[in-house]
Amino acid sequence: MSRLFGHKEHLVRMAGLFAAGILVFLLARALFVPKGFGTYGHYRAGALADNRAYPVKFAGRDACVECHTDVPDALKAGKHARIRCEACHGPLAAHAQDPTKAKGVKPDPKVLCVKCHLANVAKPQGFPQIDPKEHLGPNCGECHDPHVPGQEPQKKG
Amino acid sequence: MNEALAAAVQGFMYPNEMELQWSILIVLYPYITGLVAGAFILASLERVFKVQAVKPTYRLALLTALAFLIVAPLPLQLHLGHPERSFEMYLTPHTSSAMAMFGFVYLWYLMAVLVLEIWLDYRKEIVLKARSSTGPMKAVYKVLSLGVDDISEEALRLDDKVGYALTVIGIPSAFLLHGYVGFIFGSIKANPWWSTPMMPIVFLFSAIVSGIALVLLMYMAVSVLKGQEIDMPCVDTIARYLLYAFIIDFTLEGVDLLHRIYEADESFASLDFMVHTKLFVSQILLQIIFGGLIPIGLLALTQMVSLSEKARKGIYVLAGTATLMGIFAMRWNVVIGGQLFSKSFLGYTTYKLDFATREGLLPAIVLLLLPFAILWGLVKLLPPWHDETAEKAV
Known part of the structure; x- marks a missing residue:
């Protein structure tokens, strides 16, 4: 071989x-x-x-309260005191940088509120929750003030 | 909430439990892998344990194992999407991930065990075909022979020795291959339907059962197609081993069931309800009765009563088909069943099987037929039976 x-x-x-x-x-x-x-x-x-390197999108609560001075006091009284502004209002770094160029958009309460308050048996019983089909009112904001949720319900004038 | 999803739910389910994440493709994966491991173990019976009677199926079993192993990862690729990313598991494997480490086991089993063993076993024929064929096939066989046409007795003896060693290594590798599939389910501690150390062992034995049944049916089908006489001592022996393996498998699953019933932990009432309702057809009827007790009974009958050749053939086809269906039902009950109940034990969801979607019934059928197409090609290239014409030509 x-x-x-x-x-x-x-x-x-x-x-x-x-x-x-x-x-x-x-x-x-x-x-x-x-x-x-x-x-x-x-x-x-x-x-x-x-x-x-990503641009910053959230401004943080401290930036918000520099101008919107009345809201922190109102929030203090209610159950939403510990919820950060941009959790509901969305990322607003651009608005904080230059309020004239970028405006914040007011959230639609009908859409926003049920994100947390839609009834579900998995949620703790003490947590306020509603079934939109049964709950009164076409728009949450008419009776409830989301900044001071503890004071309602009462029809606004 | 999606209305269709809500309609599929009975009782209470957490939101992330309503829709099943592991589809029929994940049922196919352990099924196909099991067929590989089982076919290989049957082949090793002849090689290592010297069961001469099953020799006619040796090569067919190896080729079947290879054809199914090539298809085994495809259901996963289709389920996950982005098949190109699977390569990254090899490049940057995370040692704490069983799935990542299994990628290497798969590669080892495919290349170092199956391909190599088949190559060594077929080398003589490859060389003879390289000498006798013409045209492009000559080049194919020449490449397969790696340009060495030494089929002297000494070289073939060496092949046999190395092949034997590979089969010996192959047995634990096949155990690892399918033991892993059971391990991955058995180690999910959050799911009481899966989480049991019995899982790898049960998967392994059911794999052996399904692989033996597949090779038994394949051998009979191939013999009929080729117009050859079925070697009855061979199929009788395979059927006997199928019975032995099935008894062990059925007993192990029975022990697992008994243990669950006796232990009756907090999940038991919920799982028991599921087995009697949503899983009744697939678990009680298809897996235990039609896919377990009936084939075991039929196979046992052939051992206890002296039956005619024709009757035995009929029983083997019936028992083999029932076995393959039963093991498929077992995979279905594990994978799908494990996702039908809530971790709260207060509710159940439904699995909706689509048809022509990425994870639907159609791709599942195609994936299940694909190994047979590959096997057809492999058999054309490397006929598992003795090729007299090639030898005569030389």
């Missing part, structure tokens, strides 16, 4: 094929695994900088 490995030639070639496969895998790893992967954890370190 003239072959280098005698009767083992085919096995050596198959082993070579497997070795080549492993080599291709290692090359693919070197090529495709993003730089910085695993520096801080099982993710790409550069993802942190990417996230930081």
Whole structure:
């Protein structure tokens, strides 16, 4: 037998094929695994900088109360005291930056209120919840003031 | 709330439980993987445990295992979407994820065990075909032979030795392959229908049962299609092993059931209700009675009573088909059943099977037929039966 490995030639070639496969895998790893992967954890370190580069969308309550000075006092009295402004009004960083350029949109109470107050047996019994089909009034805002939810219900003039 | 979803719910369900996330494709995945493991274990009976009677099915079992293993990850790819991302699991695997680590088990089993074992077993025929064929097929066989046409006795003895070692390694690999599938369900501690250490063992034995049944039916079908006589001692032996494996599998599932009934933990009343209502057809009728007790009874009958060849053939076809249906029902009951009840144990939802959607019945049928198409191609390329014409040509 003239072959280098005698009767083992085919096995050596198959082993070579497997070795080549492993080599291709290692090359693919070197090529495709993003730089910085695993520096801080099982993710790409550069993802942190990417996230930081996103424009800030929320202004934060402190920015809101700088101008809307009357709302914090009203909120204090009600059950919504701990809810942040932008939880209901949406992200308003642009408005806080320049109120003349970007206006906040007043939320529609019919849509907004039921997001939390729609009846569901999974909610704690003490939590106020309604079935919109049975609950009176076409619009929550007519009887309830979302900034002071404890004072109602009473028809506004 | 989506009206259709709400209509599917009885009693109370948490919002994230109403819609099933794991569809029929996830039922197919353990089913197909199980067929692979079972077919391979049947093949190893001949190779390692020297059960000569099942020799005619050895190669068919290996090719069946390969055809089904190639299809095994496809239901997952279709379910998840973005198949290109699955490659990343190999590039940056997370060692704490069983699913990520299993990617390597799958690759090991496919390449190092099945492909290599088939190659070694067929090398003589590949070389002979490379010598005798013409045209593009000659090139194909030449590439498959890796350019080595040494089929001397010494070289073939070496192949046999390495092949034997591979089969020995292959058995625990096949156990790992399907044990994992049970493990992934058994380790979900939030779900009492799944969370039991019995799960990997039950999955493994049901895999063996389904794989043996599949090869039994395939062998009989192929023999009929080729106009060959069915080797009765061979099918009798396979049927006997099918019975043994089925008894173990059925007993294990029975022990699990008994344990659940006796333990009767806080989930029991809810699960018991589910088995008697929503899962009654698929669990009691299809899995336990028609897919378990009846095939076991039929197979046991062939062992106890002396029956004619024709009757035995009929019983094997019937028992094999019932077995495959029963094991499919078992996968269905695990995967779908595990998502029908609420973690609050106060409500149930319904699984709506679509037809021509990404996770509907149609792709499931296609995925279940695909391995047979692949197997047809494999059989054309590497006939599992003795090819006399090629040898004569040389």
